[in-house]
Amino acid sequence: xxxxxxxxxxxxxxxxxxxxxxxxxxxxxxxxxxxxxxxxxxxxxxxxxxxxxxxxxxxxxxxxxxxxxxxxxxxxxxxxxxxxxxxxxxxxxxxxxxxxxxxxxxxxxxxxxxxxxx
Amino acid sequence: xxxxxxxxxxxxxxxxxxxxxxxxxxxxxxxxxxxxxxxxxxxxxxxxxxxxxxxxxxxxxxxxxxxxxxxxxxxxxxxxxxxxxxxxxxxxxxxxxxxxxxxxxxxxxxxx
Numbered sequence: 001x002x003x004x005x006x007x008x009x010x011x012x013x014x015x016x017x018x019x020x021x022x023x024x025x026x027x028x029x030x031x032x033x034x035x036x037x038x039x040x041x042x043x044x045x046x047x048x049x050x051x052x053x054x055x056x057x058x059x060x061x062x063x064x065x066x067x068x069x070x071x072x073x074x075x076x077x078x079x080x081x082x083x084x085x086x087x088x089x090x091x092x093x094x095x096x097x098x099x100x101x102x103x104x105x106x107x108x109x110x111x112x113x114x115x116x117x118x
Numbered sequence: 119x120x121x122x123x124x125x126x127x128x129x130x131x132x133x134x135x136x137x138x139x140x141x142x143x144x145x146x147x148x149x150x151x152x153x154x155x156x157x158x159x160x161x162x163x164x165x166x167x168x169x170x171x172x173x174x175x176x177x178x179x180x181x182x183x184x185x186x187x188x189x190x191x192x193x194x195x196x197x198x199x200x201x202x203x204x205x206x207x208x209x210x211x212x213x214x215x216x217x218x219x220x221x222x223x224x225x226x227x228x229x230x
Contacts, residue, residue, distance in 0.1 A: 035218055037219075044221070044223055044224075045219075045221035047219075050217055091160060095212075104151070104166065104214070105149075105151070105163065105176070108153075
């Protein structure tokens with residue numbers, strides 16, 4: 001079974017600084033997706049960034065970027081120029097690719113609570 | 119409006135009562151899921167469905183029942199609610215080639 005581990009229950013960052021959230025995963029599959037989701041106090045789950053395992057290039061979305069190390073099974077999220085609105089819980093997630101009945105399932109880490117200090 | 123909606127958003131019930139949480143999506147996504155979120159546990163998969171009439175257990179299925187007679191609906195029933203089922207429940211959907219999950223707004227259930 002796939003597992004996703006976020007080893008940092010809490011992180012804090014000064015506004016305008018950079019912070020990196022860690023995530024490791026375990027799988028025997030070669031084709032999969034990885035995601036970071038943000039959950040602000042509103043409770044809504046929001047996709048931050050996605051990475052397809054077959055792509056060597058690290059995904060970026062504005063101030064958010066990932067460091068995807070497939071061999072090490074590591075998928076960290078870097079937030080640059082942190083803003084107060086970035087304060088939230090962040091979840092790392094894994095999803096197996098393909099079209100069989102198990103392919104759609106996603107496994108989540110336990111989350112990292114990010115505090116942004118003004 | 120297109121999207122995924124859950125109802126009710128908030129529910130208080132008593133131990134032993136039956137409760138059904140509804141989930142409806144308008145994208146015709148193949149896959150639908152029910153997760154529960156508790157402090158310290160992240161999101162744990164209760165049940166999922168790959169298509170209409172195809173459902174399977176997730177990580178924590180005990181005490182829950184699902185059905186999927188139509189692609190767009192995936193109700194979750196607690197047949198006899200227990201206090202340990204107090205949680206926030208999220209419904210989600212995704213397509214075969216979509217990648218990410220699309221979440222509903224969550225349903226907060228309190229069992230007294």
